[in-house]
Amino acid sequence: MAEIKVPKSMADQLENDFAVDEDKSGGVASQIAVASLESNVSLLAEIAQEWANREGLPGFSKLGPENYSKITSRWLEKRFPMLVSDKSIDATFITATVAILGLNLMELNEKNKVKEPGPDEKETD
Amino acid sequence: MKKKPIEGTQGLIAGKKRQGKSFFVKKELIPRLKEVKPVVVLDRKHEYAGRNKVDSCSSWNVFKSSKEFFNSAIESGKISGVNIVLCNSDIDYNLAINFIKKLEKPISLIIDEAWDIYISPEFKRARSAAVGLARFGATFGIDSIMITQRTMDVPKDIRTQFDWLISFRQGGKGDTDAIEEMGFDNGESARDLGKREKVLFSYLPDFLDIPDGEFKTINR
Numbered sequence: 001m002a003e004i005k006v007p008k009s010m011a012d013q014l015e016n017d018f019a020v021d022e023d024k025s026g027g028v029a030s031q032i033a034v035a036s037l038e039s040n041v042s043l044l045a046e047i048a049q050e051w052a053n054r055e056g057l058p059g060f061s062k063l064g065p066e067n068y069s070k071i072t073s074r075w076l077e078k079r080f081p082m083l084v085s086d087k088s089i090d091a092t093f094i095t096a097t098v099a100i101l102g103l104n105l106m107e108l109n110e111k112n113k114v115k116e117p118g119p120d121e122k123e124t125d
Numbered sequence: 126m127k128k129k130p131i132e133g134t135q136g137l138i139a140g141k142k143r144q145g146k147s148f149f150v151k152k153e154l155i156p157r158l159k160e161v162k163p164v165v166v167l168d169r170k171h172e173y174a175g176r177n178k179v180d181s182c183s184s185w186n187v188f189k190s191s192k193e194f195f196n197s198a199i200e201s202g203k204i205s206g207v208n209i210v211l212c213n214s215d216i217d218y219n220l221a222i223n224f225i226k227k228l229e230k231p232i233s234l235i236i237d238e239a240w241d242i243y244i245s246p247e248f249k250r251a252r253s254a255a256v257g258l259a260r261f262g263a264t265f266g267i268d269s270i271m272i273t274q275r276t277m278d279v280p281k282d283i284r285t286q287f288d289w290l291i292s293f294r295q296g297g298k299g300d301t302d303a304i305e306e307m308g309f310d311n312g313e314s315a316r317d318l319g320k321r322e323k324v325l326f327s328y329l330p331d332f333l334d335i336p337d338g339e340f341k342t343i344n345r
Contacts, residue, residue: 001159001160001205001206002159002160002161002162002163002205002206002231003163003203003204003205003206004162004163004203004204004228004230004231004232005202005203005230006198006199006201006202006203006204006228007202008199008202010198010199010224010227010228011199
């Protein structure tokens, strides 16, 4: 089996490569790009789901569905300005992503509503 | 018999999904490469570390990130055998490629889903590192083997760098045009290939010694 030696000094040489700024999106940006290029709707939905979980749903559950598209548009623009401004990325992707994010949020919002105790239940407690 | 490492080559394996690219790489290419140089696979979709394993892969080393791979190499003072490095970000790719480039030693580097690096704005640093490696890696015996879905995804400024191309069925005219731009005699349209049919343009390095089998060999 072939083998090469790795000098310890490589650690210093590559210090700058370690020091590069971390991907602030936690990899979501690249996942979205891949999913959109592959027109992989289910993957986009998964990403949206992951994002929603990460961002925390309680804040969104207080808002009506009519706001979801605005929220996700703003979110995309803020987090991934490159995606929004890059002409090589089809506008359909942005629209689809926003729609899927919105749909996922709506669905999750519904689930949250089921879990939350109603006013009557609170009274009985 | 241990074979003498030769100078690095730049190879491209292209084809649509489910045409057999990764199976070919796992079953035919990697076992031959590892006899000559250590192999490093940058694996974006856990294609090599996870599903569709082949018999020989039980001895492969799997690293969860390029940083883990790097630390292991520094600690042990060596790189050997087949090393699967899971890469999920620009940083991961950039670190792994730069590490191999700076080593300046004979290694076979395989980048899976290279189209992602080539065309996605999220992989700016990785693209720059990969293009640099494709241009200068051969001098140090570094093989740079890209796996992509379409030849047209390869940036125009590095299309002529490839020594060989294995094409599975692809998308269309843009891909056949790109093959011609690479300088290969594209006498047979990549579009006309059937499922899991492959066509080899130009030559494979002698040490790979892959039998023609179902290949259709076309020389440059």
